[in-house]
Amino acid sequence: TNASETVVVSGGGTIGLVSAAAAIGMGANVVVVDPIQTRRDVALKLGATEAIDPSAAADRIKDITQGRGADLVIEAAGHSASLAAAFEYAAQDGRMSMVGINIGQKIPANLGLIQMKNLTVRGCIGSPGVWPAAIRFLERTGIDLSPIQTHHFKLTDAVEAFDLGQNPQACIKVTLSTEGLN
Structure with missing residues (x-):
């Protein structure tokens, strides 16, 4: 990601907030979506541009991006509503990273948006070998977690x-x- 992009992080738990901090450190315009006010407050302390309740997120993301949607959506909640909404938040030709854990559950979502928006969707779990790079990133950016x-x-x-x-x-x-x- 870079300073020209809008990143939406859906889920303000530890993984979501660290993901938001990384995108902030890369200069992106970052929006965090979470239903819990305390988590939204922490997202703002970390430098998120906005922190939004999910009930207002879709419309606000459209406003922020002049109708385009997010260049990158990081789904970090693993909650079925968050997973389904992530497809709505993404821009045409957008990218999605699914890091929230929701293994073994069926989730109703508009998967046709993957094709309609030409989305690149990636899932990941675990972080082998990431710690040295993460420590260097934090040192160089000065991000306070x-x-x-x-x-x-x-x-x-x-x-x-x-x-x-x-x-x-x-x-x-x-x-x-x-x-x-x-």
Whole structure:
């Protein structure tokens, strides 16, 4: 991606926000779509141009792109509504990257848009060998991902941390550490 493009990230969890930060670091105009206000707020802190509730996303994306749609759509929620909407957000000759995990579920979506819009759709899971490049990218761009970490627990409080981590309304990224332990 580059500064001439609009990237829509559907899903404001950890993967979606890191994807948005990467696109921001490459200079793209980035829009994050998520139903949770806290996640939209973090997207704006990371530098997203806009953060939109899904109920208003399709129309707003058309407005932002003067009717073209997004050059790249990153579907990071794995939620059936997000997966279906991703095809609507994409521009003619657009690209889509499906990174949200939704394996084994059937999802009603207008797959005819792949042909009608001449979309390039790619799915991926996992990240072998990506860490060294990701660290270099963060060093060179100066992107601060700390807003994604919403809660920090000592290892001795792991049960509480895991319980909180099950609630996407309450947190984004929960981390555990041995800091302060003997």
